[in-house]
Every structure is written in C-alpha cells, then in structure tokens.
Amino acid sequence: MFSRHRTSTRRCPRAWAVVTALAVAGVTLVGCGPGDTSSVAACASPGVSDDRIDLGVLYPDSGPVSPIFEAARAGIDARLGAVNAAGGVNGRRVVYQWRDDQGSPLTNGIAARDLVDQRRVFGVVELSVAASGSAGYLAQQGVPVTGLASEQVWSQDRNMFAATTATDSAVDTQGRFVRDQGGSRAVILQTALSAGISTTASTYARSLAAAGVQVLGAVTFTTGVDDPVAVARRIVAARADTIVGIIEPKDLVAVLTVLRNAGHNPKVVLSANGYDHALLRAVGPQAAGISVPVFYKPFEIGGPGINAYLAAMRQFAPQVAQPEQDIAVISYISADIFLRGLQLAGSCPTRQGFIDGLRAVNSYDADGLISTISFRAGAARPTTCYSFVQANPAGNGYVVVEPNLCGHELSP
Numbered sequence: 001m002f003s004r005h006r007t008s009t010r011r012c013p014r015a016w017a018v019v020t021a022l023a024v025a026g027v028t029l030v031g032c033g034p035g036d037t038s039s040v041a042a043c044a045s046p047g048v049s050d051d052r053i054d055l056g057v058l059y060p061d062s063g064p065v066s067p068i069f070e071a072a073r074a075g076i077d078a079r080l081g082a083v084n085a086a087g088g089v090n091g092r093r094v095v096y097q098w099r100d101d102q103g104s105p106l107t108n109g110i111a112a113r114d115l116v117d118q119r120r121v122f123g124v125v126e127l128s129v130a131a132s133g134s135a136g137y138l139a140q141q142g143v144p145v146t147g148l149a150s151e152q153v154w155s156q157d158r159n160m161f162a163a164t165t166a167t168d169s170a171v172d173t174q175g176r177f178v179r180d181q182g183g184s185r186a187v188i189l190q191t192a193l194s195a196g197i198s199t200t201a202s203t204y205a206r207s208l209a210a211a212g213v214q215v216l217g218a219v220t221f222t223t224g225v226d227d228p229v230a231v232a233r234r235i236v237a238a239r240a241d242t243i244v245g246i247i248e249p250k251d252l253v254a255v256l257t258v259l260r261n262a263g264h265n266p267k268v269v270l271s272a273n274g275y276d277h278a279l280l281r282a283v284g285p286q287a288a289g290i291s292v293p294v295f296y297k298p299f300e301i302g303g304p305g306i307n308a309y310l311a312a313m314r315q316f317a318p319q320v321a322q323p324e325q326d327i328a329v330i331s332y333i334s335a336d337i338f339l340r341g342l343q344l345a346g347s348c349p350t351r352q353g354f355i356d357g358l359r360a361v362n363s364y365d366a367d368g369l370i371s372t373i374s375f376r377a378g379a380a381r382p383t384t385c386y387s388f389v390q391a392n393p394a395g396n397g398y399v400v401v402e403p404n405l406c407g408h409e410l411s412p
Contacts, residue, residue: 043348047122052093053342053349056115058108058134058147059127061100064191064222067248068273068327072127073098074317075331078309079339081316089342090349097121105133116143123341123351125334127327129197135160144354146337148330151199159355161341163333163370164295164383170203171384173407174244174270174293175211181291183242183268185214187235189255190246192220200272201246208244210410216240221247221255232258235266242268245290249274252290253283275389275398278322285395292326293386296333296370298400299324300389305368333366340364382409 047054059072076096084093097119099111112134115121124138126147135153138145142159149155149162178186186208190201205215216238221231232255235243243266245252252271259266268291275292277299299306309332313323320328337358342349344357361375371385388402 043350045122045348045350046116046120048092048349051091052095053089054119054121055094055096055338056112056119056121056124057096057098057127058101058111058115058124058131059098060103060129061098063102063104065103065129065197065248067223067250069127071320071325071328072331074313074320074323075328075333076125076335078312078315078317078323078328079332079335082308082312083339085316089339090347094339094342096125101128101130101133103128103130105130108133109137112138116141122349123338123354125331125338127331127334129200131160142351142355144338144341144351144358146341147334158359158377159351161337161358161375163330163337163366163373165381170206170210170410171382171407172207172210172410173384173386173405174204175207175209175213176407177291177293177386177388177402177405178208178213178242178244178268178270179211181268183213183266185216185238185240186242186244186268187216187238187240188218188244188246189221189231189252190218191248192222192225197246204244204246204272206410207407208242211407213242221251223248223251228254228258231255232262232264235259236262236264241266242270245269245271245274249276249279249287249290250283253279253286256290257286273326276322276325277398278320278325280391280395280397281322283395285393287391288393288395289391291388291390291401293388294326295383295386296329296366297368298387298389298398298403300398300400301387301403303368305366308367309369329369333369336366336369337364384409 059069060066080094099115101108101111108130123144126145129150132151132153135157139157139159145160147162149164154160154162155165188201191197201218208215219231219234249271256269269289271290271292275294280287297306309329310323341354341358345353358375359377363372365372385404385406389398390401392399
C-alpha cells in the first residue's frame with residue numbers, strides 16, 4: 001500500500017528543448033534555468049519548494065478493480081514529463097508520490113491522510129472508485145483534487161475537479177446506443193466487492209431502462225472466483241441479447257468467448273471501459289464487436305490533442321507499449337487539469353488559490369482532447385454526449401460507430 005514513486009527531481013538544464021515544449025506541452029508556462037529565478041518565489045504552501053511541487057496520487061494498484069487501472073500512472077508520467085521538459089510550472093518541476101488505495105474507501109482514507117499529513121503534498125490526483133473514503137477529509141483540509149469522477153462526492157465538494165461529472169442523475173445516452181444497435185434485453189456484468197462499481201452498474205441500468213431496454217439483472221464476475229461458463233449459462237437462461245460489462249475487459253472477453261463458442265452471439269456488447277489497443281493485440285478476434293463509450297476524442301479521429309498525448313506517452317511513459325488506451329488518457333487529462341490549476345494559482349501557489357482559480361474557468365478542453373466544459377460552481381452537469389468505438393471484426397483495430405451521440409439527463 002505504501003509503495004512510492006517520484007518523477008525525476010533534477011533542476012532544469014540550461015535550455016530545455018523548445019521543440020519538445022511546442023510539440024508536447026499543453027499549458028503555457030514560464031521556463032527556468034541556472035540563474036533564472038525570476039519566476040520562482042519562496043512559498044510556505046505544503047508541497048511547494050523553490051524548485052518543485054509535490055503531488056499525491058491515489059489509485060488501486062491492488063484489489064479486485066486494479067487491472068482496470070494498470071496504466072493510470074503512465075498517463076500522469078506523460079503529462080508531468082511533458083510539462084517538466086517545457087520548464088515546469090512557474091519554474092518548478094512537478095513530481096508525485098503514490099499510494100495504493102486497493103479500491104477500498106477505508107484504505108483510500110488512510111492513504112490520503114498519509115499523503116497530506118505525513119508527506120505534505122500540495123494536492124492529489126485521484127484515479128479510484130473509492131474517493132468517498134477521503135473526500136470529506138480532503139475537503140476539510142482544503143486540498144485540491146483532480147481525477148476520475150466515479151462517485152457522487154465529485155460533484156459535492158468545491159475542491160474536487162474532473163473532466164466528467166458524477167451526479168445523482170444518470171443519462172440515457174448509453175441506453176440509446178444499445179437500443180439503436182438492436183438490443184432489447186440486457187444483463188449487466190459487474191465486479192463484486194466494490195461500491196464504486198455498483199454505483200456505475202446502477203447508472204447503466206437506469207440509462208438502459210430509460211431508453212426502453214429491459215434490464216434482466218446483474219451478474220457478478222471476478223477472475224479466479226467465478227466460472228465464465230457458469231456466468232454464460234445464466235446469460236443464456238435469461239435470454240439476454242445484450243451484455244453490459246462493468247468488469248475487467250479481459251474477463252468480459254472470456255465470458256463472450258464461451259457464449260459464442262456455444263452458438264450464442266449477443267446483438268450488443270457494451271463495456272464501460274476497455275478502449276485499449278493492447279487488449280486487441282492480446283485477444284484479437286475474440287474482442288470483435290465490443291463497444292466502449294468515451295467522453296474524450298477517439299484516437300482514430302486524431303487531431304493536435306491526440307497527437308500531443310501520444311507524443312508525451314511515447315517519450316515519458318515508454319513502459320506502456322500501446323498508449324491508445326482509456327485509463328492512460330483519463331489520467332493524462334486528470335494531470336492536465338491539475339497543471340491548469342497550478343498555473344492559475346500563480347508564482348507562489350496556495351491550495352485556496354488553486355481552487356479559486358480553477359473554479360473560475362468556464363472553458364476547458366484539455367488541449368482539444370474533450371468537449372469544452374466549465375468548472376464554475378453550479379455549472380456542473382452530467383456528461384450527455386459520448387463517442388462510441390467498436391472493435392472491428394478482425395479484432396485488430398477500432399472503428400468509431402458513433403462520433404458524438406448525445407442523450408438527456410435523467411431525473412434522480
């Protein structure tokens with residue numbers, strides 16, 4: 001649980017590469033070098049020294065949902081690597097320490113307190129389904145947080161920022177996609193022992209029902225615990241023509257393979273995550289037909305934002321051979337939001353300055369990776385528009401089947 005990682009903390013060299021800054025960095029920053037201290041101020045804020053800013057990172061490195069988050073740190077490494085290569089934020093490098101919250105609210109709270117109380121980090125990037133375990137404490141301490149909005153707490157506290165919004169309201173977009181693809185009777189597969197996953201499953205169930213798709217129930221599946229053959233039998237017995245997976249993509253493929261080998265080919269297979277070219281390399285045609293909704297611009301569409309992300313991943317997160325995957329880009333965007341807040345907080349950043357500055361932003365698009373959103377208080381709305389990508393029949397690539405499908409917010 002208490003493993004740690006820091007990016008390099010060396011001072012910036014005499015001249016950082018301007019080409020790298022232009023090609024990769026997404027934030028306008030002030031450079032630094034030996035003898036150039038005009039942008040650096042001595043600050044008393046936690047985590048802020050004369051040459052660096054320390055962040056904390058929380059994510060499940062172990063536990064039942066950990067496989068989904070394997071590339072979480074890679075996206076952070078890429079975004080921070082790019083900004084540090086361009087001179088840092090107001091002359092300070094941005095580094096981090098990480099903690100494993102195991103996808104558990106209890107462990108999440110313990111790990112957050114360690115980062116803030118003992119490690120004195122400035123703020124937290126949180127990529128977890130268990131943020132509720134620390135949300136109250138972090139809000140009370142006035143600690144800025146960015147990350148993956150998988151729980152209601154992300155829309156309740158002023159110090160928490162995400163590219164999507166978790167509210168009491170679901171949207172009918174995913175349900176409309178299933179209906180438009182011919183689905184009418186759905187079973188939801190979900191990982192057991194995770195409140196965050198259960199909340200996501202409930203949101204999908206409401207979306208399906210609102211679009212007129214009958215929800216036949218939820219079936220739990222966890223690798224090493226549940227038998228994919230037994231799960232497949234339950235799906236067949238329910239006469240489901242649609243599978244919605246809130247599980248690790250490889251587990252979804254395992255169940256789908258059993259079904260297809262037995263002559264049962266669902267009309268629609270929708271996975272909450274798993275837009276991952278590395279997955280296709282591993283399982284090939286077995287993943288054919290699986291669709292995934294994404295709130296950011298699909299890699300197949302391209303553009304400056306996607307190009308910057310891919311360049312940063314290849315240079316600063318080479319441990320990920322296939323950077324085209326959803327959790328990496330989500331963590332990259334989460335780190336980018338944090339950098340935006342630091343920039344707005346000024347040359348001597350404070351936690352309150354970060355929060356106030358970012359809450360005043362009415363137009364943020366992660367350098368073109370997402371549709372424009374607002375961080376202003378009261379402006380939060382659930383994401384109603386998604387792109388839907390689908391693994392092609394050969395299982396060697398994705399096609400964009402819906403570039404921008406928009407639905408409606410559902411009442412709580």
